[in-house]
Amino acid sequence: MAVDYTVIVLYLAGMLAMGWWGMRRARSKSDFLVAGRRLGPAMYSGTMAAIVLGGASTIGGVGLGYRYGLSGAWMVFTIGLGLLALSVFFSARIARLKVYTVSEMLDLRYGGRAGVISGLVMWAYTLMLAVTSTIAYATIFDVLFDMNRTLAIVLGGSIVVAYSTLGGMWSITLTDMVQFVVKTIGVLLLLLPIAVIRAGGFGEMKAKLPTTYFDPLGIGGETIFTYVLIYTFGMLIGQDIWQRVFTARDDRTAKWGGTVAGTYCLAYALAGAVIGTAAKVLYPDLASPDDAFATIVKHELPIGVRGLVLAAALAAVMSTSSGALIACATVANNDIWSRLRGGLGRAAEDAHDEVRGNRAFILIMGVAVIGTAVVLNNVVEALTVAYNLLVGGLLVPILGGLLWRRGTAQGALASVVVGGAAVIGLMASYGILANEPVYYGLLASLAAYVVVSLATPATDAAVLDAWRERLAGRAPEPSPEPQPVAQ
Secondary structure, three states: OHHHHHHHHHHHHHHHHHHHHHHOOOOOHHHHHHHHHOEOHHHHHHHHHHHHOOHHHHHHHHHHHHHHHHHHHHHHHHHHHHHHHHHHHHHHHHHHOOOOOHHHHHHHHHOOOOHHHHHHHHHHHHHHHHHHHHHHHHHHHHHHHOOOHHHHHHHHHHHHHHHHHHHHHHHHHHHHHHHHHHHHHHHHHHHHHHHHHHOOHHHHHHHHOOHHHHOOOOOOHHHHHHHHHHHHHHHHHOHHHHHHHOOEOOHHHHHHHHHHHHHHHHHHHHHHHHHHHHHHHHOOOOOOHHHHHHHHHHHHOOOOHHHHHHHHHHHHHHHHHHHHHHHHHHHHHHHHHHHHOOHHHOOOOOHHHHHHHHHHHHHHHHHHHHHHHHHOOOHHHHHHHHHHHHHHHHHHHHHHHHHOOOOOHHHHHHHHHHHHHHHHHHHHHHOOOOOHHHHHHHHHHHHHHHHHHHHOOOOOHHHHHHHHHHHOOOOOOOOOOOOOOEO
16 A cells, blocks of 8 residues: 555645645735636636535445446536536626625625625535535545544644645635546546446446446436435535636636536536446445445555545545635635624725635634534535525525515525524424425525515615626726736
């Protein structure tokens, strides 16, 4: 394993070096939180694909392939569909808003009355998303070094917190580009063909497995519908995703770069399902489907290649973890803390203080994420809580604000409160993993939004005019910072 260890150590050292280099570019709030809003198509596509394809998409996607066959691709496939929908229909308008958080968008659209509550819901979502990614380090480091679970979480989490704190979004962008390349090589170009060959090819796989493994809908229609509801719609409204949209240098980059990233996700989804199907042929009696990725990597790959593929798994986890971490810290600082201390009414801080404040919040949130990950053990439950809260509480007021002129601030606030409360109550009643909480919570959120909006006065015309100007890109940017464009 010496060669594999060397590959992993070099990879981790490279991540820290990228963080240090990114620190030199983070001179303002815009640099630190959204990479100066100047990413070109290549970097934008790579980093967007990196953040949405995390440990759940890699380790979990292979596990679903092990359990269901090719239809196990549906979870990651719906993530890709969500990214495509976001890029084609909404990303250009989102990029033109020139804001930092989803709650700031809600304030612009509705007149500044839903920020703290929507910020709390988004903060809970991003925190749990970061926690689930951090827990995944335990699986990877256990395969690599037979490491204690707590130590693995602390080690992996500390590296992500370190480079994220140093350079913010610039460091995360640079590391995500490396991670995108590593997992493309490791998963798509190495693990996928090797797994199929080791399993005897597709003919042998079909001969040894039930026909349901090759049924595109074998996982079940209700499961597919739930994936669409949670992951496709979740991609449309998550702070971690929007914050990447904000990094695009223009709306064309956001639209077409995101479309490329979404298409890549579809290919990645199919690759994970095929790898899991091959693992089922090779190891039919694993205790848990989620062990399929680690098992096939550990026993079927040659020295050196094994280290690279495990680095690819680390890359997948780290990209999602760092993206969720900076999103969590951005929401905590800009949407919650600054409002609670009256920050919106004070004079703007200088650039150095803004960077320092956001850096401090990443460090604080990072410590909180690592501590929570050590205590929690069930990744699926934590991820389900995160997406249920996001979709049930924020989907309706966000899409309603973009699509329905008659929506009001009171309707948006009622939608967030009713939908969020309904999801929490129904999870307590039906169970965290049940489908009903997000179904009924979303319906309750929609009903509250429509009824309260129609029962209250329409949004002030001046607010709507300012909103349309911002959506059209005609409003001045908050703090223009002409900088060279990153390709």
